[in-house]
Amino acid sequence: MDEARPSRRKSITPPGVTESTAQIDMGVLPHLMGYMLRQAQLLVYQDFHHAVAAGSPGIRPPQFSILEVVNRNPGLRPSDVATALGISRANLVPLLTDLATLGWLRRVDDETDGRAQSLHLTPLGATQLEDLRAKILPHEDRLATRLGPVGRDMLLLLLHALTTPDGETPSSGQK
Amino acid sequence: MDEARPSRRKSITPPGVTESTAQIDMGVLPHLMGYMLRQAQLLVYQDFHHAVAAGSPGIRPPQFSILEVVNRNPGLRPSDVATALGISRANLVPLLTDLATLGWLRRVDDETDGRAQSLHLTPLGATQLEDLRAKILPHEDRLATRLGPVGRDMLLLLLHALTTPDGETPSSGQK
DNA sequence: TATTGTTATACTCTATAACTATA
DNA sequence: TATAGTTATAGAGTATAACAATA
Numbered sequence: 001m002d003e004a005r006p007s008r009r010k011s012i013t014p015p016g017v018t019e020s021t022a023q024i025d026m027g028v029l030p031h032l033m034g035y036m037l038r039q040a041q042l043l044v045y046q047d048f049h050h051a052v053a054a055g056s057p058g059i060r061p062p063q064f065s066i067l068e069v070v071n072r073n074p075g076l077r078p079s080d081v082a083t084a085l086g087i088s089r090a091n092l093v094p095l096l097t098d099l100a101t102l103g104w105l106r107r108v109d110d111e112t113d114g115r116a117q118s119l120h121l122t123p124l125g126a127t128q129l130e131d132l133r134a135k136i137l138p139h140e141d142r143l144a145t146r147l148g149p150v151g152r153d154m155l156l157l158l159l160h161a162l163t164t165p166d167g168e169t170p171s172s173g174q175k
Numbered sequence: 176m177d178e179a180r181p182s183r184r185k186s187i188t189p190p191g192v193t194e195s196t197a198q199i200d201m202g203v204l205p206h207l208m209g210y211m212l213r214q215a216q217l218l219v220y221q222d223f224h225h226a227v228a229a230g231s232p233g234i235r236p237p238q239f240s241i242l243e244v245v246n247r248n249p250g251l252r253p254s255d256v257a258t259a260l261g262i263s264r265a266n267l268v269p270l271l272t273d274l275a276t277l278g279w280l281r282r283v284d285d286e287t288d289g290r291a292q293s294l295h296l297t298p299l300g301a302t303q304l305e306d307l308r309a310k311i312l313p314h315e316d317r318l319a320t321r322l323g324p325v326g327r328d329m330l331l332l333l334l335h336a337l338t339t340p341d342g343e344t345p346s347s348g349q350k
Numbered sequence: 351t352a353t354t355g356t357t358a359t360a361c362t363c364t365a366t367a368a369c370t371a372t373a
Numbered sequence: 374t375a376t377a378g379t380t381a382t383a384g385a386g387t388a389t390a391a392c393a394a395t396a
Contacts (some may be wrong), residue, residue, distance in 0.1 A: 252377080252378095253377075253378065254376085254377060264378065265379075265381090285377095289377095291377060314376080
C-alpha cells in the first residue's frame with residue numbers, strides 16, 4: 001500500500017533552506033510573509049554567526065544590538081535599551097552581565113536616581129564593536145548581492161514599512 | 176575616543192521598532208537586514224498568535240507548516256518534512272507527536288521499508304487546517320496593507336531571492 | 351503606588367550526539 | 374555501513390510573576 005508518491009529516489013539534495021524541497025509542494029507557505037521571514041532570518045543569522053563566531057565567541061545578534069545602541073547613546077538605561085530592542089528588562093539582565101564580564105560594558109549607578117543605572121561602553125568595548133561592524137557589514141553586503149543592485153534598499157524599506165505602526169515616516173530612515 | 180557624541184543628537188533613523196524609541200539612535204541596526212528581519216518576524220509571529228491562539232491552542236507556525244506540507248504531500252515521510260521545513264529530524268518528533276495526539280495527523284508504518292513512516296492528515300486535521308488558513312491569511316493580508324498594493328509581492332520576491340542559494344528556480348514553489 | 355533592576359521559572363526553538371531497528 | 378525514527382541533553386530566546394530598593 002502506501003506509495004502514493006512515485007519514485008522515492010535517494011536523490012539527496014544539498015542542504016539549505018528551500019533547495020531540497022524541489023519536488024515537495026510547499027502549499028501556501030512560500031506566500032506567507034511569516035514563513036518566508038523566518039527562513040530569511042535563519043539564513044542571515046547563520047551568516048552572522050559565521051562572520052562573528054570566530055573571534056568573538058558568545059556575541060550574537062542581541063549582544064551586538066546592545067553594544068550598538070549603548071555606543072550611540074552613552075548613559076542609556078537598561079530599561080530604555082530593553083524597550084528600544086524589544087527585549088524585556090528581565091531578559092536583558094544576563095546579556096548586560098555577560099558584556100560587563102567581558103569588560104566591554106560598564107554599569108554605573110545613577111547618582112540622582114538610586115534605582116537607575118547608566119550604561120557605557122568601555123574603550124575595549126568600543127574597539128570590539130568596531131571590529132564586529134567590520135565583520136558584519138561585508139557579510140551582509142555579500143548576502144545582499146542576491147537581491148540585485150537596489151534589492152537591499154527595497155527590502156529594508158519594506159521591512160520598515162511592515163514594522164512601522166502607521167503614522168511614522170520611514171522615508172527618512174535610509175542612509 | 177572615536178566619536179565623542181554630543182549629548183542627544185537626533186540622527187538619521189527615527190523608524191525601527193517602536194515610536195517610543197524615537198529619540199534613541201539605533202545606529203546601523205535599521206540598515207542591517209538581519210535586525211530588520213528579526214523585528215518583522217516578531218511582528219508577524221505576534222499576528223499569527225493573535226489569529227490562531229484563540230481556537231487552536233498549541234498551534235504555532237511550525238505546527239501549521241507541518242500540517243500544510245503533509246496535506247499537500249500525503250504520505251510524506253518525517254525525514255522529508257524535516258528537510259523541507261529546515262527542522263532537524265530530532266526536533267520534528269515531538270511536533271508530530273503533539274499533532275498525532277490531537278488526532279490531526281497519522282503516522283503509518285511503511286510496509287516496504289520497516290524504518291519509514293508515511294504521514295497523513297486525518298479528516299479532522301484537514302478541516303482544522305482549513306480553519307487555520309481561514310484565520311491566518313486575512314491577518315497576513317491586513318499586515319500587507321502597510322506595504323502598499325505591490326509591496327507584499329515585492330517582499331516575498333526579495334525573500335525568495337535571499338533564501339534561494341543561487342541558480343535555483345523559486346517558481347517551483349509558486350502557485 | 352509606581353518604577354528600576356533583578357531573580358526565578360517555564361516554555362519554545364535550535365543544535366548535537368547517540369541509540370534502535372531496519373536496510 | 375548507511376538510513377529513519379527516536380531519545381536525551383544543552384543552549385539560547387521569549388514570556389511572566391514576583392521581589393527589594395527607591396521614587
